[in-house]
Amino acid sequence: VSVQLTKSTEKIGVGLIGCGTVGTGVVRLLQEQAEYYAKRLGRRLELRRVLVRDPSKPRCNGMVDRALLTDDFESFIETPDMLIVVEAAGGRGLVSGYVRGALDAAKHVVTANKSLLAAEGAELFALARKRNVAIAFEASCAGGIPIITALLFGLAANRIEGLYGILNGTCNYILTEMTQRRKTYADALAEAQDEGFAEADPALDVSGCDAAEKLSILASLAFGAAVETATVACEGIDRLDLSDIQFGAELGYEIKLLAIAERSQDQSRSPATTQQAKLSLRVHPCFIRGDLPLAQVHGPFNALAVYGHALGHSMYVGRGAGQMPTASAVVADLLNVASGWYPRAFSEMNVWLDQQPPAVLSDPDDLTSRFYLRISARDVPGVVAKVSAILGQEGISMGALLQHEVAAGQFVPVVIVTHEARQGAVTRAMKKIENLDVVDGSPVCLRIVDLPAG
Amino acid sequence: VSVQLTKSTEKIGVGLIGCGTVGTGVVRLLQEQAEYYAKRLGRRLELRRVLVRDPSKPRCNGMVDRALLTDDFESFIETPDMLIVVEAAGGRGLVSGYVRGALDAAKHVVTANKSLLAAEGAELFALARKRNVAIAFEASCAGGIPIITALLFGLAANRIEGLYGILNGTCNYILTEMTQRRKTYADALAEAQDEGFAEADPALDVSGCDAAEKLSILASLAFGAAVETATVACEGIDRLDLSDIQFGAELGYEIKLLAIAERSQDQSRSPATTQQAKLSLRVHPCFIRGDLPLAQVHGPFNALAVYGHALGHSMYVGRGAGQMPTASAVVADLLNVASGWYPRAFSEMNVWLDQQPPAVLSDPDDLTSRFYLRISARDVPGVVAKVSAILGQEGISMGALLQHEVAAGQFVPVVIVTHEARQGAVTRAMKKIENLDVVDGSPVCLRIVDLPAG
Numbered sequence: 083v084s085v086q087l088t089k090s091t092e093k094i095g096v097g098l099i100g101c102g103t104v105g106t107g108v109v110r111l112l113q114e115q116a117e118y119y120a121k122r123l124g125r126r127l128e129l130r131r132v133l134v135r136d137p138s139k140p141r142c143n144g145m146v147d148r149a150l151l152t153d154d155f156e157s158f159i160e161t162p163d164m165l166i167v168v169e170a171a172g173g174r175g176l177v178s179g180y181v182r183g184a185l186d187a188a189k190h191v192v193t194a195n196k197s198l199l200a201a202e203g204a205e206l207f208a209l210a211r212k213r214n215v216a217i218a219f220e221a222s223c224a225g226g227i228p229i230i231t232a233l234l235f236g237l238a239a240n241r242i243e244g245l246y247g248i249l250n251g252t253c254n255y256i257l258t259e260m261t262q263r264r265k266t267y268a269d270a271l272a273e274a275q276d277e278g279f280a281e282a283d284p285a286l287d288v289s290g291c292d293a294a295e296k297l298s299i300l301a302s303l304a305f306g307a308a309v310e311t312a313t314v315a316c317e318g319i320d321r322l323d324l325s326d327i328q329f330g331a332e333l334g335y336e337i338k339l340l341a342i343a344e345r346s347q348d349q350s351r352s353p354a355t356t357q358q359a360k361l362s363l364r365v366h367p368c369f370i371r372g373d374l375p376l377a378q379v380h381g382p383f384n385a386l387a388v389y390g391h392a393l394g395h396s397m398y399v400g401r402g403a404g405q406m407p408t409a410s411a412v413v414a415d416l417l418n419v420a421s422g423w424y425p426r427a428f429s430e431m432n433v434w435l436d437q438q439p440p441a442v443l444s445d446p447d448d449l450t451s452r453f454y455l456r457i458s459a460r461d462v463p464g465v466v467a468k469v470s471a472i473l474g475q476e477g478i479s480m481g482a483l484l485q486h487e488v489a490a491g492q493f494v495p496v497v498i499v500t501h502e503a504r505q506g507a508v509t510r511a512m513k514k515i516e517n518l519d520v521v522d523g524s525p526v527c528l529r530i531v532d533l534p535a536g
Numbered sequence: 537v538s539v540q541l542t543k544s545t546e547k548i549g550v551g552l553i554g555c556g557t558v559g560t561g562v563v564r565l566l567q568e569q570a571e572y573y574a575k576r577l578g579r580r581l582e583l584r585r586v587l588v589r590d591p592s593k594p595r596c597n598g599m600v601d602r603a604l605l606t607d608d609f610e611s612f613i614e615t616p617d618m619l620i621v622v623e624a625a626g627g628r629g630l631v632s633g634y635v636r637g638a639l640d641a642a643k644h645v646v647t648a649n650k651s652l653l654a655a656e657g658a659e660l661f662a663l664a665r666k667r668n669v670a671i672a673f674e675a676s677c678a679g680g681i682p683i684i685t686a687l688l689f690g691l692a693a694n695r696i697e698g699l700y701g702i703l704n705g706t707c708n709y710i711l712t713e714m715t716q717r718r719k720t721y722a723d724a725l726a727e728a729q730d731e732g733f734a735e736a737d738p739a740l741d742v743s744g745c746d747a748a749e750k751l752s753i754l755a756s757l758a759f760g761a762a763v764e765t766a767t768v769a770c771e772g773i774d775r776l777d778l779s780d781i782q783f784g785a786e787l788g789y790e791i792k793l794l795a796i797a798e799r800s801q802d803q804s805r806s807p808a809t810t811q812q813a814k815l816s817l818r819v820h821p822c823f824i825r826g827d828l829p830l831a832q833v834h835g836p837f838n839a840l841a842v843y844g845h846a847l848g849h850s851m852y853v854g855r856g857a858g859q860m861p862t863a864s865a866v867v868a869d870l871l872n873v874a875s876g877w878y879p880r881a882f883s884e885m886n887v888w889l890d891q892q893p894p895a896v897l898s899d900p901d902d903l904t905s906r907f908y909l910r911i912s913a914r915d916v917p918g919v920v921a922k923v924s925a926i927l928g929q930e931g932i933s934m935g936a937l938l939q940h941e942v943a944a945g946q947f948v949p950v951v952i953v954t955h956e957a958r959q960g961a962v963t964r965a966m967k968k969i970e971n972l973d974v975v976d977g978s979p980v981c982l983r984i985v986d987l988p989a990g
Contacts, residue, residue, distance in 0.1 A: 107846075111693055111846060115693070115695065118695065119693075122692065122885055123884070123885070124884070220690065226844075226846070226847035226848075226850065227850055228685075228686045228689070228690020228691060228850075231682075231685055231686065231689050231690035232682045232685065232686065232690070235682070235685050235689070235868065235872055236674065236682020236685035236686070236865075236868055237682060237864070237868065238576065238867075238868040238871045238872065239565055239569070239573075239863070239864050239865075239866075239867030239868045239870075239871060240864055240868075241569065241572065373832060374832065375829050375832040375833055375839075375853055377832075378827060378828065378829040378831075378832045379829055383849075385829075390680075390864060392561075392565060392680070392860040392861065392863060392864035392867075393680040393854060393855060393860070393861050393864040393865075394680075394854070394855055394860070394861060395837075395853075395854060395855070396680065396681055396682075396852070396853060396854030396855075397851075397852070397853040397854065398850070398851070398852055398853075399829055399849075399850060399851040399852075399853075400847060400848070400849060400850030400851065401847060401848055401849070401850075406846040406847070406848075407846065407847050407848060409693070409846060410691070410693050410694055410844060410846035410847040411690075411693075411847075412693075413692075413693035413846075414689065414690055414691065414692040414693045414694075416693075417692045417693060417885070418689055418692065418881075418885075421880075421881060421884035421885050422880060422884055423877040423878075423880040423881040423884055423885070424877075426875075426876060426877040426880060427872075427875060427877040430577070430578070430875035430876055430877055431576055431577065431871070431872075431875050431877070432575065432576055432577070432578060
């Protein structure tokens, strides 16, 4: 005990870049839990300097002494006895320079910045390795859920076979509102904006790009291969029709925007192989069975289902955004880095993201899945006959068919669920179906993702 | 890269105690993933010795060279260059002596042995601390789910407010069968035994004792207080009646055997306090809302819902038992200990389990909850009037009432759902109700656990 008491008089200097929502949350935790963290760590975390754009503005709800604020990076980085820099500013540009400057000055870096890592991760990790410091980034993916910790350490014995993530809380909130309250996409989006879940410009979220950035980081860790965000095939939720969500519910499915990374199916059967896996990487809305735990992840919550070759299915659920959930992950990283084991874990476990070979992608047309198709039919018997013929030509067999009575003379929605089929074959069939004269407009096609039994 | 190649020629010696189901899984992973682990670790894990009861029997499916087998602990522990001992034998008695012997010989220990840790954890950790070695125990609770890693590191910034776990796969399997296939307890248990989920003597599982042991370990970590298994209030599933599960389903609830550890309710409102929390510790069957993700954890799966003061709700799901899921956790520990950071994390993060003050328990009678009551009534109007009066005397108000038509002259089940009430008041009311002449037998009383909104 005496050793600890002596140690607890020591201090570990921390610098903070950015004092917006997340930065304020970090400062709040460091102040309110100071005693608890000092006891855990045997040393005291001390905020030494805060880099902000305008030091004359009150920052961090007045919790930070103005004397600590600076807008000058050179002065910030030269703060004495500053061991760790927390980057809570977000974005790239200037911030990228700050992070590089901090690493170059041999500071450990804790960051929540997924965009920066997704785009420049390899370069940043190379720099960190050169300077023998850590980049900790638990908060960059799925907010407060300790999923990076799980992938790097808790699941270390497993060859990962697949990741299935709900990684964007805005999209999940919108889909939950559409599903549970039968709102249209436009109404649900407007409400998400009112509630503060969605940005004024929601494009990054609803297009799936935000989830794709997170997936590229998670897949790199899980598969030991460098994944570029641009190689993730991406479809958003902005063109989803409420009627498809309702038809899906009738069939026992729930709609989710899933970020998926999986070994191509022929390879997942021999997980022991050391040859580099071919990966399927994609973000798209899809149906999953309604009785899966993943289907019950509602509203702003995030989740990641992971399939390991030894463990099988495991799943991690929690808040993927927001001030305190994000600060929870940032401060966990800070504690783990401050204790000295996290930098060591990075070097000893070879988890430097710059040392991975580039990911090898599987051909998207080779992906097999069940599919949900909705066709707007002028003449139901004629459509079913012609559509069946086209599907048959492409080797696709039908599993279920759903059609409701409507008033005569209207276009009738006909819903078809296929058995397992190749993506390439379905794409070709959809083009032929669209050209049928008894069909109105483009058919709707959504994948039904059957999570492995694991 | 050249540094890694040099390092990978180095070897880390591993000893294994016990080569039954889990031990065989560990050996299988070490052999089948040898290249992958060597690449991760930069060094090769090498199985040097295996301690078994009878070295003449073929062990580990013939994967282990007979020359490595011994039944002599002295010879085992003196094996040269053996840095880490994996204990996969289970139980206490002799095994306790082996683990103490290994720690005393300054070997790091990896164990899946919850009973040993729950009973002797503090002594073992004191010994480990004295010898400056680690005890890693991810596999001791919830099998392959990396929940120890999450509590120790991923959630380190949080003051934990509550744990709600499905920690026994046998019970969860039985309850799932009762719920989904309307089997009786006896039939579901027999089936679990046929399927290999339940032991021939299921008492430890169905009584809740197994879950209580795991809870005592998890609660010690989460709350920084030493929890003795005997202080966990324990009710099993063996007296559950199928009709209660069905009435619960009608009301929108799912039955689960939950292991619960929470700060007493008055204290959870001020999580920043450094004074030691009063804890409520219990394992009992209860109803939870059917639309919660936790309610969708079916069959042999385990799950732990954790409430942190910063993160709020997070949940971890996966297989809680079985050869490869357990081996997944054991080998993750082995990799993390072999890398050198896990021992360091233990010393730097002050997570030695022997240094905690004893847990302070809250008064069980002070626990508030909603309650499900089922009364067997001879005369429904008379019973409802008399029961209402008794509940009113105890300050308990009724939320819902459910009663089905039955043939005349039979006893009629009357189901009552209370609003929030104190446990002590409900216990008193139940005694009075039992004594009513219009009531047959003992009323059934089950808690309805409302997980925090978080």
